[in-house]
Amino acid sequence: MKELKGKVWEFGDNIDTDVIIPGRYLRTFNPKDLAAHVLEGERPDFTANVKKGDIIVANENFGCGSSREQAPLAIKTAGVTAIIAKSFARIFYRNAINIGLPVIKANVIAKDQDILSINLEKGQVINESTKECFNIEPFEDFMLKILSDGGIVNHYLKKK
Template structure:
């Protein structure tokens, strides 16, 4: 999982967990049911068109709002392999790592449909469409191990 490459979906600032997965859908614990409604209020085309391996690129404060764990679960289950944002809400960031969804703090320019390549261990983002590259704080080995194992619980179970 050190290298991720995918098509981008762009979002603005302050995408909160209520926008990511509205409260009316929290009656289920089925990850696919959540994914079927992820970000639909912000981008109605998202749930119909997101594909396995896609990447979200967003502005400041992604995942703000309540600490609902279903938000990163819905995003990951929908097929998103990573989120790049200028900043993240702390709880969202940790919840994403805990379920094995890479979240990268960086400010890279991207438009919908651009192809982004992410090297987690070297800390390099490349927008292959525009040619722009950006450095970010590389993931430490223990974080890469958690992501590789599919999240913190799986990592714990694999290393027990």
């Protein structure tokens, strides 16, 4: 989980949890059913075209709104391997880490279809399409272990 590589999906400001997974789909607890509708109101092409390993790059305040835990779960289940944004809603950030989805607070410049390489341990994002390099806050060892274990619950169970 230290190194990630994927295609960019670009989003703007204030992508709230109701945009990520609208309330009308919260009648199920099945992550695959949720993933089938993730971000469909913001990007109708997203659910049909997102691939395992893809990366979301957004602007300010990603994950704002309600504290619904299904939002990061739907994104992760759809195949997204990381989210990079200038800022995150605090509860969304924590919920994402809790399920093993890396969220990176950084100002990374990338467009749809660009390819990013992320090294969480070194604190580096490389836009392979433009050859730009961005420094990010390196993830601490304990965070890398939580992410590698698939989230906080799996990490705790592994330690028991």
